Amino acid sequence: MGVPNTRPDGFVRLERRALTLWPRVDRAALRRCGDDPDRIAALIERRTSLTADAIRSLLLMPEVSEDDARTWFG
Numbered sequence: 001m002g003v004p005n006t007r008p009d010g011f012v013r014l015e016r017r018a019l020t021l022w023p024r025v026d027r028a029a030l031r032r033c034g035d036d037p038d039r040i041a042a043l044i045e046r047r048t049s050l051t052a053d054a055i056r057s058l059l060l061m062p063e064v065s066e067d068d069a070r071t072w073f074g
């Protein structure tokens with residue numbers, strides 16, 4: 001099984017999700033954002049044509065479990 005993508009308090013680890021979506025983003029700069037979706041969006045917005053709102057939406061969307069994905073997509 002891998003490293004869980006959530007912190008003990010149940011929130012999504014945004015840093016990990018951001019690295020999954022934008023693997024070439026500066027990891028040190030991302031760490032300094034401290035899982036703050038607004039700061040992460042501002043960082044990534046400089047590197048892409050997406051708006052900060054779109055980036056924030058991608059970061060904050062609910063996770064889909066493997067069971068849900070199998071149910072939905074076969």
